[in-house]
Amino acid sequence: MLEVRDLYKNYGSFRAVRGISFSVDAGEVLGFLGPNGAGKTTTMKIVVGYMGMSSGVVKVDGLSVAERSREVRERIGYLPEHAPLYDDMTVIEYLRFMARMRGLSGPRRRERVEHVIGVCSLEAKRRALVSTLSKGYRQRVGLAQAIVHDPKLVILDEPTVGLDPNQIVEIREVLREIGRRNTVILSSHILSEVEATCRRVVIIASGSIVAEGTPEELEARHRDRRVHHLAIDGDAGDLEAALAAMPGLADVSRQPDGRFRFQAPADGSFAPALAGILAARGASIRELSSDRPTLEDVFRDLTAPVPVAAGGEA
Amino acid sequence: MSRVIAIWGKELRSYFNSPIAYAFMILFLSYAAAKFFVWSSAGPYGEQRFNFWVRGEASLADYFSVFPVALAVLVPALCMRLWPEEYKSGTVEVLMTLPVRSWEVVCGKFLAMLSILVATFLLSLSVPWAVSRFSVEELDMGPIVGGYVAALFMGAAYCSVGLLSSCFTREQVVAFLGALFICVPLAVAGTPDIDLFTPTWLSPIAKFIGFSVRFESIGKGVLDLRDLFYFASFTALFVFLNVTVVEYRRLR
Numbered sequence: 001m002l003e004v005r006d007l008y009k010n011y012g013s014f015r016a017v018r019g020i021s022f023s024v025d026a027g028e029v030l031g032f033l034g035p036n037g038a039g040k041t042t043t044m045k046i047v048v049g050y051m052g053m054s055s056g057v058v059k060v061d062g063l064s065v066a067e068r069s070r071e072v073r074e075r076i077g078y079l080p081e082h083a084p085l086y087d088d089m090t091v092i093e094y095l096r097f098m099a100r101m102r103g104l105s106g107p108r109r110r111e112r113v114e115h116v117i118g119v120c121s122l123e124a125k126r127r128a129l130v131s132t133l134s135k136g137y138r139q140r141v142g143l144a145q146a147i148v149h150d151p152k153l154v155i156l157d158e159p160t161v162g163l164d165p166n167q168i169v170e171i172r173e174v175l176r177e178i179g180r181r182n183t184v185i186l187s188s189h190i191l192s193e194v195e196a197t198c199r200r201v202v203i204i205a206s207g208s209i210v211a212e213g214t215p216e217e218l219e220a221r222h223r224d225r226r227v228h229h230l231a232i233d234g235d236a237g238d239l240e241a242a243l244a245a246m247p248g249l250a251d252v253s254r255q256p257d258g259r260f261r262f263q264a265p266a267d268g269s270f271a272p273a274l275a276g277i278l279a280a281r282g283a284s285i286r287e288l289s290s291d292r293p294t295l296e297d298v299f300r301d302l303t304a305p306v307p308v309a310a311g312g313e314a
Numbered sequence: 315m316s317r318v319i320a321i322w323g324k325e326l327r328s329y330f331n332s333p334i335a336y337a338f339m340i341l342f343l344s345y346a347a348a349k350f351f352v353w354s355s356a357g358p359y360g361e362q363r364f365n366f367w368v369r370g371e372a373s374l375a376d377y378f379s380v381f382p383v384a385l386a387v388l389v390p391a392l393c394m395r396l397w398p399e400e401y402k403s404g405t406v407e408v409l410m411t412l413p414v415r416s417w418e419v420v421c422g423k424f425l426a427m428l429s430i431l432v433a434t435f436l437l438s439l440s441v442p443w444a445v446s447r448f449s450v451e452e453l454d455m456g457p458i459v460g461g462y463v464a465a466l467f468m469g470a471a472y473c474s475v476g477l478l479s480s481c482f483t484r485e486q487v488v489a490f491l492g493a494l495f496i497c498v499p500l501a502v503a504g505t506p507d508i509d510l511f512t513p514t515w516l517s518p519i520a521k522f523i524g525f526s527v528r529f530e531s532i533g534k535g536v537l538d539l540r541d542l543f544y545f546a547s548f549t550a551l552f553v554f555l556n557v558t559v560v561e562y563r564r565l566r
Contacts, residue, residue, distance in 0.1 A: 048411045052565045069564070074413040084404030088328040100320040101412045145408070 001026045001153055001183045002047065007056035009042050016042045018207040019056075026152070029179040031198030032187040035303050039207040040187040041081060044157050047185075048078045061152055074103065077151035077182075081158045083142030087131035091122055091141055094130055095148060102149040116144040120174050136167030143174055147182065154178060156186040160193055172196055191299055205303035218298045224267070225301075226290040227251075230260040230274075234283030242277050246270065251301065259287075263301065266290065317414050321422025325396070326429055338392045339434045345384055347441055350377040366445070373454075375534070377441055378461040382526040385465075385472050386501035390493030392430065393476025394486045396423050401484040416560040420477070424553055427473040428466075435462055435469075457534060464532035467545035468525050472497050474552030481559055501525050 002024040009017040017039045024030045034040050045051040047058055049069040058065040060072045086094055095116065099109045117123060120140040125133060130141065139159060146154055159175065160168045175197045178184060188194050194201055195215050203211040203218075211218055232239070243262055244252040248270045252262040264270045271288075278284055329335040351366050366376070400406035409419065446453040472493075479492035502508045504517070504524030512520050521527055528541040 045407075049564075050407055050411050070413050070415070073411055076411065078408065078411045080404060080407045082404060084408060086324065086328065086405055087403065088331040089324070093327065097320055097324050098408075098412075101317055101409075101414055103317075103413060105316065 001028070001061060002185070003057070003059040004043070004047070005057040007043065007046065007058060008054045009039070009046060009051070010054045016207055017046075017053075020204065020207070020209055022202050022209060022212065024153075024183060024185060026183050028200060029184045029186070029198045031194030031201040032185055032204065033189070033191065033194050033201055033299065034187075034204035035189055038204045038303065040204060041157055043204070044078075044155055044185070044187060048076050048155055049073050050078075075152040077146035077149065077154045079142045079146040079154075079156045079159060081161065083138045085130045085138060085141055085145075088129070090127050090129055091133070092117075092126045094141065095144055098145040099148045104149055112148050112150065116148045119147070119177055120144040121170070134167075136163055136170060139163065139167070139171055140174060143171070143178065147178055150182070152183060154182045154184045156184065158187055158189075160188065160190065168193075203299060203302050210302040211298070221298070224265060225250075225263050226266045228262055228264050228288060228290045229255075230262070230285065231258070231287040232260075232278060232283045233286045234278075235281065237281050239277070239281065239283070242281075243274075246273060246277070264290075317412075317418045318422045318425065321414075321419055322425045322429070325423055325426030329426065329430060334392065334395070335430050335433075338388055338430065339437060342384055342388050342434055343438055346377060346380045346438065349380045350374075350441065374442055374445060374458055374461060375530075377445075378457075378465065379526075379530065381461075381465050382468065382501040382529050383498070385469055386497035386525070387494065389427075389431075389469065389472035390476045390479070390490050390497055393427055393473060393493060394480055394490040396427070396477055397481040398484050398486045398489055410560075410564060416564065417557045420553060420557045420560060424473060424477055424556075427477065428470055431466065431469040431473065435465060460532050460534075460537050463537070464529050464541070464545075467542050467549075468529050470549045471500075471525065471545045471552070474549040474556070475500075478552045478556045478559070481556055503527075 004023065005021050007017055007020045008015065020039070020043060022030075032040050032044070042051065046053045047060070047065065049065050049072055053066065061075050063072050063075075065072050086097075089097065092113070095113045096109070099113050104112055117126060120143050122137070122140055122144060125137055125141075128137075130138070133141065143156070143159065146156065156175075160171050163171060172193075175184070175186065179197060186194075186197065198215070200214055201212070201218060202209055211221075213221070240252055240254050240260065243249055243260060248265050250263045252260065255261050275285065353365050397406075400409060442453065442458050475496050476489075476493040479496065480486075480489035482492065483489050500523060502524070504512075504521035504527040509517060509520070525545075528544060531538060532541050
């Protein structure tokens with residue numbers, strides 16, 4: 001359904017996207033994950049034909065975005081970040097307008113508009129001015145316009161950003177409903193989001209893909225490493241630096257409560273060396289615990305600002 | 315074509331859902347009517363310009379003479395939100411990723427502006443009606459029809475400038491000033507008052523491009539096709555430039 005190969009995008013001398021390749025099969029729901037500024041939005045804008053690429057190939061349904069942009073745009077439903085809508089129209093006016101612009105007419109248009117009003121639970125707000133809607137409703141109107149023409153590919157940029165927890169749960173239900181019928185790509189920097197709605201995840205950092213797979217696969221890949229919490233008795237001194245220098249330990253940080261947090265092998269093979277370091281400083285372990293790895297840890301591990309090996313699994 | 319109509323309808327709706335269209339109409343109509351019915355003043359050569367009641371002629375030439383400058387100021391205000399609003403709210407991103415061609419978007423917006431002008435001119439028909447009612451002479455319809463045809467062509471030219479100016483900026487005020495900067499000189503270039511201060515080498519050019527000069531000659535009932543052709547090609551050029559800019563932005 002979607003094929004992206006060796007995609008590059010430069011803004012002047014800044015390389016926002018550096019050789020991304022991935023593909024999405026029909027019916028799939030793909031989560032596009034990465035910290036802010038990783039190149040998610042840029043990639044999506046290129047796929048929907050809003051922005052040109054510096055080099056590479058993007059094909060939607062076998063059609064090149066660069067050469068047959070209009071046909072590609074017919075097959076796509078797109079919701080940009082923050083759901084931009086026309087504020088001075090009512091919900092129903094807006095959806096009718098968008099349906100028309102997407103080439104629907106007559107009874108088919110009426111039927112589709114009614115359908116998306118149902119799917120996105122907009123019944124109560126159909127005559128409300130868009131400018132009077134809450135953020136959650138705005139997002140739903142945005143989703144409704146993205147699927148009103150039953151597109152082959154739905155692209156949603158941060159569909160839950162800025163919503164409160166209740167609204168997020170509601171939008172998630174709508175997303176699941178959409179995912180049942182259409183091929184979907186949605187971007188997020190919130191992991192629980194992606195875990196809840198996507199069957200496959202692409203993680204992107206500084207313009208490159210750093211991991212790809214199902215949420216379970218990604219977690220499994222990191223199962224041999226866990227996040228540990230360490231509390232000590234005695235003076236810590238420069239312990240943080242000493243820990244960071246230890247082989248096998250990564251992502252060391254000192255928590256506000258004075259405990260240390262770090263990633264380390266799950267088998268505890270680092271423990272004797274740790275005890276040695278503490279003993280040398282006249283301190284001792286009060287508590288050492290470890291968490292099951294979550295997608296959160298995988299994400300942090302892969303997209304941390306320290307240089308990571310890039311582009312491997314793509 | 316159905317997409318042009320959809321955009322046309324959307325723009326008109328948002329103009330009439332906001333006070334902008336009404337403000338434009340009220341300002342234009344009341345200013346033009348006041349100038350015609352109330353104002354009497356001294357001209358630059360010391361001659362008196364009298365209002366309709368003092369002169370008592372059944373002629374609308376003085377009414378139409380207000381149009382070039384009034385439209386040059388008000389049309390930029392009408393057009394200034396066309397693109398900046400799309401840029402600021404981000405709706406341009408949705409709009410340009412619809413299966414719509416650039417010219418369809420530009421023409422839809424342009425036609426919406428033209429429709430508001432037509433509506434305004436229809437309302438302004440109340441003035442010829444009043445003149446025919448209050449003057450003893452028979453009203454000559456020729457110059458009135460000519461005046462409205464000319465006003466429509468000239469208004470379209472102003473709209474095309476306003477539309478193009480608005481597509482370069484996210485700020486409505488900048489769009490307004492940009493359009494004003496082009497429209498007002500165009501409106502007054504070549505008129506007798508301004509010609510006094512125009513260098514001799516520039517004078518023929520000013521008379522060629524000036525809107526008022528052409529507008530008034532049509533308004534006198536001299537329907538010269540060259541004048542209409544000038545306005546039409548001017549409009550086409552600016553609309554085409556707008557389409558080009560929009561199309562160019564797509565590729566970046």
